[in-house]
Amino acid sequence: MTREPTKTGNHPRKETDMASNAEGPADLRAWLTGCVAQYLRRPETEIDPTVRLADYGLDSVYALALCGDIETHLDMRLSETLVWDYPTVDELAAHLEELVAAQQPAGAR
Amino acid sequence: MTAVTASSADLLDAALAAAEPLRADRVAELDRTETFPAEACRILDELGVPDWYVPARFGGVLKDHSQLVEVVRTIARHDLTVAIAHAKTYLGAVCVWVAGDPERAELLGARIRAGAVVSWALTERGHGSDLLAGELTATPCAGGYRLDGAKWPINNATRAESVCVLARTSADAGARGYSLFLVDKDQLAAGSYQPLPKVRTHGIRGADISGIAFDGAVAPAEALIGRPGEGLEIVLKALQLTRVMAAGLSLGAADHALRLTVRYVRERELYGRRLIELPHVRRSLGEIVTAVLVAESVVMFAGRASGTLTGEMSVYSAVAKALAPTLIDEAIARCGELLGARAFLSTVYEHGAFQKLERDHRIVGIFDGSTFVNRHSLINQFPRLVAGWRERTRDDAGLRAATDPYGEPAEPGRLELFSRTGCSLVQSLPSLVDRVRADAPESVVRLAEHLLARCERLHDEMADLPPQGVAATAAAFDLAHRYELCVAAAAVLSRWSTEPTRPELAAALTLLADRLGDHRPDLAVFDRLTDDLKELS
Numbered sequence: 001m002t003r004e005p006t007k008t009g010n011h012p013r014k015e016t017d018m019a020s021n022a023e024g025p026a027d028l029r030a031w032l033t034g035c036v037a038q039y040l041r042r043p044e045t046e047i048d049p050t051v052r053l054a055d056y057g058l059d060s061v062y063a064l065a066l067c068g069d070i071e072t073h074l075d076m077r078l079s080e081t082l083v084w085d086y087p088t089v090d091e092l093a094a095h096l097e098e099l100v101a102a103q104q105p106a107g108a109r
Numbered sequence: 110m111t112a113v114t115a116s117s118a119d120l121l122d123a124a125l126a127a128a129e130p131l132r133a134d135r136v137a138e139l140d141r142t143e144t145f146p147a148e149a150c151r152i153l154d155e156l157g158v159p160d161w162y163v164p165a166r167f168g169g170v171l172k173d174h175s176q177l178v179e180v181v182r183t184i185a186r187h188d189l190t191v192a193i194a195h196a197k198t199y200l201g202a203v204c205v206w207v208a209g210d211p212e213r214a215e216l217l218g219a220r221i222r223a224g225a226v227v228s229w230a231l232t233e234r235g236h237g238s239d240l241l242a243g244e245l246t247a248t249p250c251a252g253g254y255r256l257d258g259a260k261w262p263i264n265n266a267t268r269a270e271s272v273c274v275l276a277r278t279s280a281d282a283g284a285r286g287y288s289l290f291l292v293d294k295d296q297l298a299a300g301s302y303q304p305l306p307k308v309r310t311h312g313i314r315g316a317d318i319s320g321i322a323f324d325g326a327v328a329p330a331e332a333l334i335g336r337p338g339e340g341l342e343i344v345l346k347a348l349q350l351t352r353v354m355a356a357g358l359s360l361g362a363a364d365h366a367l368r369l370t371v372r373y374v375r376e377r378e379l380y381g382r383r384l385i386e387l388p389h390v391r392r393s394l395g396e397i398v399t400a401v402l403v404a405e406s407v408v409m410f411a412g413r414a415s416g417t418l419t420g421e422m423s424v425y426s427a428v429a430k431a432l433a434p435t436l437i438d439e440a441i442a443r444c445g446e447l448l449g450a451r452a453f454l455s456t457v458y459e460h461g462a463f464q465k466l467e468r469d470h471r472i473v474g475i476f477d478g479s480t481f482v483n484r485h486s487l488i489n490q491f492p493r494l495v496a497g498w499r500e501r502t503r504d505d506a507g508l509r510a511a512t513d514p515y516g517e518p519a520e521p522g523r524l525e526l527f528s529r530t531g532c533s534l535v536q537s538l539p540s541l542v543d544r545v546r547a548d549a550p551e552s553v554v555r556l557a558e559h560l561l562a563r564c565e566r567l568h569d570e571m572a573d574l575p576p577q578g579v580a581a582t583a584a585a586f587d588l589a590h591r592y593e594l595c596v597a598a599a600a601v602l603s604r605w606s607t608e609p610t611r612p613e614l615a616a617a618l619t620l621l622a623d624r625l626g627d628h629r630p631d632l633a634v635f636d637r638l639t640d641d642l643k644e645l646s
Contacts, residue, residue: 060284084284
């Protein structure tokens with residue numbers, strides 16, 4: 001795999017920027033809600049974090065696109081079917097927080 | 110394309126040309142009477158075609174999917190109905206190849222090589238492409254799973270001895286609520302299933318388009334493919350392979366249409382000249398030949414990519430399945446204009462072969478995911494495609510292997526539901542253009558540079574598009590189509606290093622530049638393509 005700029009492959013870039021270090025659980029949840037709202041073209045305030053995204057009309061194939069967005073945002077490789085297996089904003093956020101925490105160097109937070 | 114496949118395809122082509130049941134009058138008769146082409150299918154069995162439906166690792170000969178494309182293209186060149194009727198067995202088996210237990214896969218491979226017909230039952234009445242609306246259920250019970258519900262309309266549902274069925278296994282698990290079963294009819298209790306009547310169709314009239322209804326049919330536990338809840342995932346991955354094969358059917362239909370058209374314009378005289386010598390006929394025929402070459406470049410690349418860029422197949426399969434049937438529907442229509450009344454009459458000129466293939470081909474753009482479904486799939490991948498373009502991500506080894514004419518075909522590796530690396534082929538466009546700069550004529554360099562600029566601008570437009578979600582706009586669909594044309598441009602340019610003397614390649618770049626707009630290319634390049642078609646063979 002080559003990239004002409006300096007980035008390397010698909011491996012998590014642990015030291016870099018935004019989400020994985022700087023962002024706390026509340027930010028992650030807010031970002032996720034905003035992202036879902038954009039897909040559904042609804043105001044964020046209408047997104048109930050306990051309701052399945054599929055019940056809002058986010059079907060399984062669009063859920064894959066959302067998974068791609070989350071991978072880009074967190075700069076982590078995730079299971080492709082993440083949104084199928086954690087189908088609400090609450091479940092997704094909790095799962096992602098665990099993954100992000102597991103990636104932190106010990107004592108970083 | 111590998112030498113091995115080319116020679117097997119040539120042998121198959123010659124055998125089919127000599128086969129009595131594929132003679133134009135016999136094919137026309139079956140179409141008229143809506144009769145299944147059983148004899149032609151038996152000949153394909155005898156010629157060993159089912160070996161190509163089974164991956165080498167499970168006892169067959171299939172490695173990468175360009176081989177399967179060559180096989181179905183060759184059959185479709187003789188009769189599209191026969192190709193669709195016979196190759197359906199690959200679709201019936203593909204989920205087992207992708208996710209099944211290896212021992213069961215070998216058993217299925219042996220049965221297919223011995224002539225077993227396998228069908229793939231996804232859709233249900235009233236639900237069409239919406240797989241997660243399916244209501245057929247599989248409920249765990251003593252002895253395995255109890256199946257209740259119906260699949261319709263399904264190619265070969267009645268003739269098949271085994272059917273791969275997508276069934277709901279949990280009412281409340283959304284995308285995880287479906288599982289796949291390979292159901293052998295002879296293991297079901299008598300009366301627990303029944304075929305649904307043949308559906309009458311516009312094209313492929315002889316095909317067994319029917320259905321199957323289950324009523325308390327108990328399939329053994331080992332019928333399950335993969336794990337419970339993996340049905341949708343497996344189907345979406347399998348479609349990345351079958352869509353390439355389906356696009357190969359279009360290439361065969363195009364070959365058939367061109368053969369009929371070229372023969373006619375060579376033989377027919379008007380104003381004391383043969384039709385093929387008239388300027389507008391030359392232009393049209395050149396454009397048709399070029400459109401077919403563009404489609405072929407994309408489909409063959411996608412076929413090779415199945416083995417060398419497997420993780421990106423969500424892109425190549427969608428592009429091939431959206432673009433090739435669309436280009437070839439158009440090409441067939443333009444052949445029809447050249448043929449005049451012969452394109453419309455159902456008994457004259459090779460027994461009405463043209464109007465039959467035109468009708469038959471209409472289904473290719475619809476089944477296995479319509480053009481609309483495939484473009485939607487591309488739209489969903491825009492963020493990854495834009496990131497890949499901007500970061501110039503490339504799997505160079507995979508790309509090299511996909512374009513090396515002497516490369517060994519490789520079996521697919523791990524399929525991914527979406528490509529994390531975008532599209533290595535399009536992302537290599539800048540270096541492909543560099544390569545052309547080194548040795549191509551100035552006119553070709555200008556075309557290549559223009560295409561690169563269009564591709565750059567297209568990615569900017571894709572980047573500016575807000576997330577589309579469920580209700581993608583018409584503008585998004587237009588971008589998806591232009592993306593297909595950019596993939597095609599890269600596929601054509603990737604052939605330059607091995608086939609630089611083919612005048613069709615420059616013509617293909619001209620066609621793509623014309624369609625991508627903002628350019629008035631010299632269309633006379635198409636006229637010259639007919640020169641080598643003029644001689645009577």
